[in-house]
Amino acid sequence: MGVRSARPGGDFSKAPRPRGAWIARNPAVPWQGHACYTPAMRKSLIFMRNSLVALGAIGLVAFLVFARPGGLSGDDGRTRIQLWHPWGGPMLEAYQRNIDAFNAARDDVAVRGLYVPNDMSSNQKFFTAVIGNCAPDVIFVDGPQVAEWAERGLLLPLDDLLREAGYDVEQLRSEFYAPCWEQCVYRGNVWALTFCADPNFCFFWNKNAIRSGIAAGDIDAAVVDPERPPATVAELDAWNRAVTKARQTSTGPQLERLGLVPWGVYGNANSIFTWGVAFGGSFYRDDPQAPRVTANDPRNVAALDWMAQYARQYGYGRISSLQSSFGSAEQNPFILGKQVIQLGHLSMIADLEQYAPDLEVGMSPIPQGPGGEPNPAWVGGWTLAIPAGVTDPVRRRAALDFILWSCASNEGTSLEVRTSRNLPAWRPSPFFAEVRARQDEPRMRRLVPFLDILETSRYQRPVMPAQARYMDELSRAVDRVVRGDTNPATGRPWTAEEALREATQRTQRHLDLMLERSRGQR
Amino acid sequence: MKAERELALGLAFISPILIGFSVFTIYPMVASLYYSFCSYDVLSPPRWIGLGNFRELLTDPLYRKALWNTVSFTVFAVPVTIVTALALAMLLNLKLRGQALYRTIFFLPSIVPIVASSVLWLWLLNKDYGLINFALRPVLGLLNTTFGLSLEAPGWLTSPEYAKPALVLMAAWGVGGSMILYLAALGDVPKQLYEAADIDGAGAWHKARHVTLPMISPVLFFTLIMGLITTFQYFAQPMVLWPNGAPGDSGLFYALYLFQNAFIYLRMGYASAQAWILFLVIVVITVFVFRGTRRFVYYGGEA
Numbered sequence: 027m028g029v030r031s032a033r034p035g036g037d038f039s040k041a042p043r044p045r046g047a048w049i050a051r052n053p054a055v056p057w058q059g060h061a062c063y064t065p066a067m068r069k070s071l072i073f074m075r076n077s078l079v080a081l082g083a084i085g086l087v088a089f090l091v092f093a094r095p096g097g098l099s100g101d102d103g104r105t106r107i108q109l110w111h112p113w114g115g116p117m118l119e120a121y122q123r124n125i126d127a128f129n130a131a132r133d134d135v136a137v138r139g140l141y142v143p144n145d146m147s148s149n150q151k152f153f154t155a156v157i158g159n160c161a162p163d164v165i166f167v168d169g170p171q172v173a174e175w176a177e178r179g180l181l182l183p184l185d186d187l188l189r190e191a192g193y194d195v196e197q198l199r200s201e202f203y204a205p206c207w208e209q210c211v212y213r214g215n216v217w218a219l220t221f222c223a224d225p226n227f228c229f230f231w232n233k234n235a236i237r238s239g240i241a242a243g244d245i246d247a248a249v250v251d252p253e254r255p256p257a258t259v260a261e262l263d264a265w266n267r268a269v270t271k272a273r274q275t276s277t278g279p280q281l282e283r284l285g286l287v288p289w290g291v292y293g294n295a296n297s298i299f300t301w302g303v304a305f306g307g308s309f310y311r312d313d314p315q316a317p318r319v320t321a322n323d324p325r326n327v328a329a330l331d332w333m334a335q336y337a338r339q340y341g342y343g344r345i346s347s348l349q350s351s352f353g354s355a356e357q358n359p360f361i362l363g364k365q366v367i368q369l370g371h372l373s374m375i376a377d378l379e380q381y382a383p384d385l386e387v388g389m390s391p392i393p394q395g396p397g398g399e400p401n402p403a404w405v406g407g408w409t410l411a412i413p414a415g416v417t418d419p420v421r422r423r424a425a426l427d428f429i430l431w432s433c434a435s436n437e438g439t440s441l442e443v444r445t446s447r448n449l450p451a452w453r454p455s456p457f458f459a460e461v462r463a464r465q466d467e468p469r470m471r472r473l474v475p476f477l478d479i480l481e482t483s484r485y486q487r488p489v490m491p492a493q494a495r496y497m498d499e500l501s502r503a504v505d506r507v508v509r510g511d512t513n514p515a516t517g518r519p520w521t522a523e524e525a526l527r528e529a530t531q532r533t534q535r536h537l538d539l540m541l542e543r544s545r546g547q548r
Numbered sequence: 549m550k551a552e553r554e555l556a557l558g559l560a561f562i563s564p565i566l567i568g569f570s571v572f573t574i575y576p577m578v579a580s581l582y583y584s585f586c587s588y589d590v591l592s593p594p595r596w597i598g599l600g601n602f603r604e605l606l607t608d609p610l611y612r613k614a615l616w617n618t619v620s621f622t623v624f625a626v627p628v629t630i631v632t633a634l635a636l637a638m639l640l641n642l643k644l645r646g647q648a649l650y651r652t653i654f655f656l657p658s659i660v661p662i663v664a665s666s667v668l669w670l671w672l673l674n675k676d677y678g679l680i681n682f683a684l685r686p687v688l689g690l691l692n693t694t695f696g697l698s699l700e701a702p703g704w705l706t707s708p709e710y711a712k713p714a715l716v717l718m719a720a721w722g723v724g725g726s727m728i729l730y731l732a733a734l735g736d737v738p739k740q741l742y743e744a745a746d747i748d749g750a751g752a753w754h755k756a757r758h759v760t761l762p763m764i765s766p767v768l769f770f771t772l773i774m775g776l777i778t779t780f781q782y783f784a785q786p787m788v789l790w791p792n793g794a795p796g797d798s799g800l801f802y803a804l805y806l807f808q809n810a811f812i813y814l815r816m817g818y819a820s821a822q823a824w825i826l827f828l829v830i831v832v833i834t835v836f837v838f839r840g841t842r843r844f845v846y847y848g849g850e851a
Contacts, residue, residue: 146812179591346675494812495812505797511796544592
């Protein structure tokens with residue numbers, strides 16, 4: 027309330043000057059003179075100044091107390107290398123145990139891990155680090171990104187380094203699951219090794235929800251047998267028809283229970299890619315002279331047509347409003363029995379264990395589409411690579427050793443599973459024998475269908491640059507078709523063929539521009 | 549001699565802003581102008597392609613969509629937020645008990661971080677379980693039964709037609725900043741003018757129209773210009789609401805598409821061209837607004 031008591035215009039020149047009040051030191055300069063400041067103003071100015079000084083002092087002390095000489099120099103003779111990894115949050119500590127184990131096993135190398143996430147849409151930090159010549163020595167790269175980063179000259183090819191280190195590249199190749207190796211090979215070179223294999227996806231169904239639906243008489247037991255999953259897309263359609271349930275409200279029908287929403291497979295882009303493969307489609311033809319984007323392969327078109335058919339049948343708006351009412355974890359509509367069928371990622375196992383330990387679920391391969399093969403799952407996953415610009419051979423070697431230890435050693439791959447619950451991409455890992463030996467545990471049993479995918483799958487995302495653009499365009503095409511948007515060119519709703527053709531053209535253009543640029547530079 | 553020393557000293561004192569402005573504003577602007585005529589992927593040196601980027605912009609349907617989204621959103625959002633903020637400020641200017649409390653409550657939304665408030669709105673705007681539709685449904689039900697209509701609660705975030713109204717609603721909720729400016733301006737209108745108007749027999753409406761509005765017109769003008777500029781650069785909310793893209797590209801705003809081109813597709817030259825067009829659009833609109841509203845803005849300090 028000090029401000030109120032001040033009387034502007036009063037004579038304050040006789041007031042005792044507060045100690046250290048330099049603000050009011052010079053009476054010759056009018057705006058610094060005593061007369062301009064009421065005691066209250068002066069007080070608050072002094073308070074502000076003192077606060078600043080105090081803050082500065084605290085900052086300095088904190089800096090001196092907490093700042094430690096960091097950096098990569100050590101006096102213990104170890105080669106210190108830096109690793110950027112994407113494992114943050116609760117995963118950070120778990121992943122750090124991998125780094126610690128490597129450091130404990132080696133007395134000549136020390137890895138320092140830093141959480142610097144990157145994905146298709148946030149790799150700016152890494153790019154600027156490479157240009158600025160301060161890239162790390164090892165980096166995690168999302169599998170589908172490897173080709174683009176290689177094409178843009180951001181990574182070192184590993185072939186010669188592997189050979190120099192005494193590895194037989196062909197031998198190593200045979201030890202990795204095929205898609206995990208293939209996603210790292212671009213233009214004849216190996217650019218990375220796969221750290222964790224992501225088998226995408228398994229077909230999950232909620233047995234409890236289906237059984238109670240049958241008991242309540244709103245699911246036809248003649249169509250849906252909770253012990254016998256659909257093997258083909260046609261059988262899946264029958265399941266979907268049988269399990270979908272709607273309720274009338276004053277503002278129209280509202281869906282209460284759904285089957286498998288075809289575009290609900292971890293986003294539009296993953297959905298069309300997964301169903302495209304299930305229908306036998308291909309997305310890219312890797313011709314070194316003229317690589318072709320083939321999103322509009324007739325089988326992909328058939329897959330998108332099928333997805334759109336589902337949207338028309340049950341109403342896109344109703345489906346999406348049901349879906350948007352739920353989230354992840356315990357809010358997962360699958361766990362709540364609102365969406366009784368789902369294509370699930372490996373992480374479903376941990377989610378089920380944590381949020382619905384008593385839920386009975388069935389697991390089987392993705393149903394086979396017309397024109398496709400049985401179990402049409404594909405494999406992705408994080409890889410480890412060495413950024414371009416790591417020129418010191420000692421550091422290169424240290425980086426390569428860390429990569430090999432992480433991705434292709436008994437100790438590294440076993441630890442990986444225990445700390446972060448990822449699956450190794452390396453066949454000889456002792457973990458796989460362990461899974462088969464511990465089939466009495468539900469978690470281990472549920473892993474088997476995913477391991478089957480690793481054994482049999484021949485598919486990964488197309489190994490090509492422009493992947494981020496491709497996924498965006500695929501996502502747009504799915505959105506247009508399943509929602510029934512109007513194509514401005516024809517005045518009618520987008521057909522699957524039109525939408526995928528446009529996705530093809532736009533991605534192809536982007537790809538050509540990028541290749542022309544990077545080839546022109548060489 | 550002394551003057552020179554003083555000049556040098558003065559320059560030394562303002563050197564932080566001089567250096568900062570040159571390095572972080574002038575240089576990037578000039579560089580982006582150059583890049584807008586280049587094919588540039590950040591990782592390798594730029595290559596001059598003349599007007600190639602601008603020509604491509606003319607034929608890029610996504611660019612047109614983004615431009616259209618931004619312009620149409622601005623046309624709705626800016627007036628709605630100004631009117632909402634002004635109405636709120638006038639209400640909160642009434643001498644009531646608990647005035648400070650009400651002012652605080654209505655200002656609070658603007659100190660909520662954008663990401664946090666967007667996540668909140670994600671829930672409020674949910675079609676089946678959101679509070680907005682919860683309030684709307686009885687009204688729609690009544691309309692349906694009385695007039696035999698079949699209105700449905702809108703899928704605010706799931707249908708392209710409602711995406712922009714939803715964003716306008718969000719913008720109207722966060723008007724605390726301009727509301728505070730209006731409150732300050734309202735408090736600054738001289739009492740004598742109202743007294744004079746009372747003596748002349750003016751009612752509440754006439755006082756608002758002929759005293760209040762002219763007196764706060766500089767602040768209205770300021771918020772209009774700032775509102776236009778920030779709305780043209782609208783970015784964070786659609787990014788949070790639709791991380792994987794909005795239905796029918798309805799959430800693809802200018803700045804968002806620019807960001808995608810620059811940092812995801814690494815087409816920095818193309819993005820620079822977009823940035824410069826945005827800059828020119830904002831300059832033209834600002835000049836236009838300046839000219840067009842000159843007659844309506846009253847500065848007490850002018851003769």
